[in-house]
Amino acid sequence: MTGRQDRFVHESRCMSNIAYFPKASALDQRPGKRERTKVANRQAILDAAREVFGELGYDAATVRDIIRRAGLASGTFYNYYKSKEEVFDALADDGARRFRPLLRAEVEKAVDFQSFLRGAITAYFVFVATEQENWRLNRPAGEQIPHARATPEIVAVFAEVRDGFAKVLALEHAPAVDLDYLTTACIAVAREISDKMLQRRPVDTAGAADFAVNLILGGLSALPKL
Amino acid sequence: MTGRQDRFVHESRCMSNIAYFPKASALDQRPGKRERTKVANRQAILDAAREVFGELGYDAATVRDIIRRAGLASGTFYNYYKSKEEVFDALADDGARRFRPLLRAEVEKAVDFQSFLRGAITAYFVFVATEQENWRLNRPAGEQIPHARATPEIVAVFAEVRDGFAKVLALEHAPAVDLDYLTTACIAVAREISDKMLQRRPVDTAGAADFAVNLILGGLSALPKL
DNA sequence: AAGCGATCCTGACGCCCCGTCACGATTTGA
DNA sequence: TCAAATCGTGACGGGGCGTCAGGATCGCTT
Numbered sequence: 001m002t003g004r005q006d007r008f009v010h011e012s013r014c015m016s017n018i019a020y021f022p023k024a025s026a027l028d029q030r031p032g033k034r035e036r037t038k039v040a041n042r043q044a045i046l047d048a049a050r051e052v053f054g055e056l057g058y059d060a061a062t063v064r065d066i067i068r069r070a071g072l073a074s075g076t077f078y079n080y081y082k083s084k085e086e087v088f089d090a091l092a093d094d095g096a097r098r099f100r101p102l103l104r105a106e107v108e109k110a111v112d113f114q115s116f117l118r119g120a121i122t123a124y125f126v127f128v129a130t131e132q133e134n135w136r137l138n139r140p141a142g143e144q145i146p147h148a149r150a151t152p153e154i155v156a157v158f159a160e161v162r163d164g165f166a167k168v169l170a171l172e173h174a175p176a177v178d179l180d181y182l183t184t185a186c187i188a189v190a191r192e193i194s195d196k197m198l199q200r201r202p203v204d205t206a207g208a209a210d211f212a213v214n215l216i217l218g219g220l221s222a223l224p225k226l
Numbered sequence: 227m228t229g230r231q232d233r234f235v236h237e238s239r240c241m242s243n244i245a246y247f248p249k250a251s252a253l254d255q256r257p258g259k260r261e262r263t264k265v266a267n268r269q270a271i272l273d274a275a276r277e278v279f280g281e282l283g284y285d286a287a288t289v290r291d292i293i294r295r296a297g298l299a300s301g302t303f304y305n306y307y308k309s310k311e312e313v314f315d316a317l318a319d320d321g322a323r324r325f326r327p328l329l330r331a332e333v334e335k336a337v338d339f340q341s342f343l344r345g346a347i348t349a350y351f352v353f354v355a356t357e358q359e360n361w362r363l364n365r366p367a368g369e370q371i372p373h374a375r376a377t378p379e380i381v382a383v384f385a386e387v388r389d390g391f392a393k394v395l396a397l398e399h400a401p402a403v404d405l406d407y408l409t410t411a412c413i414a415v416a417r418e419i420s421d422k423m424l425q426r427r428p429v430d431t432a433g434a435a436d437f438a439v440n441l442i443l444g445g446l447s448a449l450p451k452l
Numbered sequence: 453a454a455g456c457g458a459t460c461c462t463g464a465c466g467c468c469c470c471g472t473c474a475c476g477a478t479t480t481g482a
Numbered sequence: 483t484c485a486a487a488t489c490g491t492g493a494c495g496g497g498g499c500g501t502c503a504g505g506a507t508c509g510c511t512t
Contacts, residue, residue, distance in 0.1 A: 034459070034508060041461095059311075062498060073462040078500065085285075085370075113446060144311075147373055176452040181419060181437045188418035189411045196410050211407045219445035220339060226402040260479060260488065267490090288469060299491040304471065 042080050044070040046094065049087045050135050057143040058088065089151050096153035099127050103157060107164040116168045118213045120161065121190055125205040125212075128194045161187060186216055268306050270296040272320065275313045276361050283369040284314065315377050322379035325353050329383060333390040342394045344439045346387065347416055351431040351438075354420045387413060412442055 048069035052061045063084050067077040081087045102123045110116035148154055162183045169177070189212050197208035210224050274295035278287045289310050293303040307313045328349045336342035374380055388409045395403070415438050423434035433450075440448045 032509075038460090063500090064498070074499090075463070075501075076461055079460065083499090144372060144375065146370060149370065177446075177449045178437055178452060181422060181434070182441075182446075182449070184418050184422050185415045185438070185441055188414040192410050192414035193407060196407060208407070211404060212411070215408075215411055215442070215445065217445045219441065219443045219448060220403075220408075223403045223408070226404060258480075264489090289471090290469070300470090301472075301492070302490055305489065309470090 041070070041072065041076065044072070045077065045080055045087065046090060049084075049091060053088070053091075054135060058145055059143070085146075088146065089149050092148040093151040093153045095131065096148075096151065096157045099124070100153065100157055100160065102127060103160050103164075107160060107167065110164055110168050112172055113165070113168045113174070114213075114217055116164050117186070117216060118209070120164065121212050122205070122209045124190055125194050125197065125209050129198065129203050129205050132198055158183065158187065189216060267296070267298065267302065270298070271303065271306055271313065272316060275310075275317060279314070279317075280361060284371055285369070311372075314372065315375050318374040319377040319379045321357065322374075322377065322383050325350070326379065326383055326386065328353060329386050329390075333386060333393065336390055336394050338398055339391070339394045339400070340439075340443055342390050343412070343442060344435070346390065347438050348431070348435045350416055351420050351423065351435050355424065355429050355431050358424055384409065384413065415442060 045066060049061075049066045052065045052069055056065060061084065063077055064074055066084070066087065067074055081090065103120060106116060106119040106123055110119065150158075162179055165179060165182060165186075193208050193212045197203060197205065207224075214223050271292060275287075275292045278291045278295055282291060287310065289303055290300055292310070292313065293300055307316065329346060332342060332345040332349055336345065376384075388405055391405060391408060391412075419434050419438045423429060423431065436450050440450055
């Protein structure tokens with residue numbers, strides 16, 4: 001069989017726009033079918049990729065595993081992404097996009113370094129723990145998940161953290177420090193500690209956050225005592 | 227052409243064992259030719275892999291690129307390693323193996339947390355900078371180099387760091403802290419800061435080490451002022 | 453409504469890389 | 483010197499990759 005069979009997935013978008021276009025039927029299709037299938041397909045591929053990466057592991061997964069799971073033909077994949085790597089990046093980008101508002105909120109309400117750091121780290125740890133739960137990533141023991149590349153949203157998160165630091169340090173009239181190193185170090189600590197945190201049972205976001213925050217704030221001597 | 231052509235590489239091992247076996251000729255071949263070609267081939271593949279990874283980048287490199295560069299037939303590769311990934315691991319393992327004595331020296335001469343941390347971090351940063359220089363890894367801008375897996379030597383390094391911390395903390399009668407988190411965080415900081423350090427010109431190992439050490443020792447307030 | 457151009461989904465195809473294996477050259481030990 | 487063990491060799495089958503011509507569907511114009 002060939003040609004288009006309308007096997008695109010779901011139609012999950014909000015119904016709220018019915019209100020804005022009262023003349024349209026209940027199955028209103030505002031942006032035109034073409035546009036909608038495009039969005040749906042792109043999303044279907046992303047969802048399929050999440051599942052496949054979770055089940056097979058990143059390395060073992062093939063483009064065809066993903067596209068088959070999405071219920072599309074192999075050629076269609078390349079209308080949306082150039083490679084498995086690009087899908088992975090899109091997934092990471094998506095995560096960063098969803099995390100960014102939380103981070104931005106922390107930046108905005110930040111009044112000093114300590115509160116900002118604690119807020120941001122806690123937000124991140126909770127976010128990561130939730131993500132992990134939602135689509136349970138059962139990495140097959142020792143599975144190599146590539147380091148997230150510098151996608152636009154990830155770069156934006158990095159910049160947001162940096163800006164947050166700049167803001168609170170200015171508020172406190174703190175002496176200038178190497179902001180780049182500081183941002184790098186804090187993100188490194190957050191990433192690795194959150195990784196370890198997820199491997200422990202039960203997952204203790206508060207404890208991990210305490211550790212990370214205190215280390216960065218006061219160094220070794222400020223660490224939580226056991 | 228088929229069969230063995232004795233195209234194995236060099237013959238670099240030390241001449242010192244001539245002394246131990248006076249009856250042998252100058253071109254003494256102690257452990258038997260078979261054993262020697264085996265060692266030479268394994269090393270040739272490793273060296274070729276370093277070059278190829280450096281030139282093509284890890285992702286683009288193929289097993290055949292490596293084995294061709296080593297001057298061997300494709301099938302021979304699989305007598306030594308199972309895959310490109312395994313070669314990479316061997317390379318990482320080799321790095322860890324060469325770094326470990328330096329680290330152990332720091333552990334042994336350590337008398338307090340501060341001196342140990344400073345010694346270990348400095349040793350690591352210098353080591354990394356030297357490696358980078360020697361076989362210049364010109365990662366093609368944004369090239370993804372996979373995170374090193376937990377090879378035996380890498381695990382050993384991790385353990386060594388942990389032991390070092392345990393030792394100096396005990397010497398100082400310091401209150402117990404979460405050693406696992408502490409080790410993880412310190413290694414994370416060292417890794418990421420050293421990465422950033424290598425991207426800056428000129429490469430300033432001392433400055434980077436100062437930053438990392440002070441952050442971990444005293445937190446934000448102890449950071450070097452600019 | 454009917455036709456037409458644009459869009460894009462489809463699956464087959466050729467390419468390249470992978471890992472294996474039968475073969476034979478070489479080494480080892482007897 | 484010879485037989486057995488070792489292991490380098492390159493051809494081969496398998497499979498994933500990315501492309502592309504063909505055709506179905508959409509959206510717009512008349």
